[in-house]
Amino acid sequence: MSENLSLKAFVVLMKASKSLQEVIKHDISNHGMRTSDFEILEALYHKGRLTVKEVSDAVLINTGSITYVIDKLEKKGLLERSHCKDDRRVVYIHITDEGKKLMDEVFPQHQQVIESLFEGISDEDKETLISVLKQVGQKAVQ
Template identity: 50%
Template sequence: MRRDDGHNDELSLKLFVILSRAYRSISDVVTEDMKRYGLNPSEFMVLELLYHKGEQPIQHIGKKILLASGSTTYVIDKLESKKLLARRQCQEDRRVVFASITAKGRELMDEIFPQHRAVIQMLFEGVSEDQKMTLIELLKETGLRAANLKK
């Protein structure tokens, strides 16, 4: 049986607060883990993307990891100065520049990513596989609904 809208509104507000607090707590732990390796979260996410997905057009990196284009350029510059990634001009379209992880960057990620994965695993240790699948489905559905409200 469905309760009145007032109760449903209260549950929605409570869910929002709990989700926000949980995200903040999880994000804080993951951010601290990334900093242990001498990388800020944006640098880590760019390296992780290149490590797992290979060479990417710089113009697409920001969209994939939710960075503004100006921030993306700054992060790419920093990683390039650390010799963790390299730029390559596209031969077919001179407007396109690719970023790829260097051998030094791959070596770093080979070392640190298993530790990072373990931290994330620890965060969700008490959640069963079925619960994880349910959370993934519910959060994806909610995120898509929110994205459609922006249009």
């Protein structure tokens, strides 16, 4: 009986994903944050001002849950909301100076954790991994 490589690849991918999520969750919690808090701040830190929908799409958190997280981050002074002048239904979110200062400290450390996960893996293998995962992701949304 031949080995089902698609099934094996799926299982390995899911196990690796779970392991990586646990490492990242632990790293982020070491900075006193939840993963959802970090994801929102990281999106704003790198992309600048975004609408609530754009943030939700970027971090893969549904819009119902994201409002709660944004409320908490706003109360902590890490981000602010502002209404669009042309369409009051649109709300923009942007990182505050305090939020940027936090991410200036946390993000380089977080990036180092990610770098250590890929230590010893060649750039060529990383490029292959990126390409293959994009293909799998595109198939999943067809």
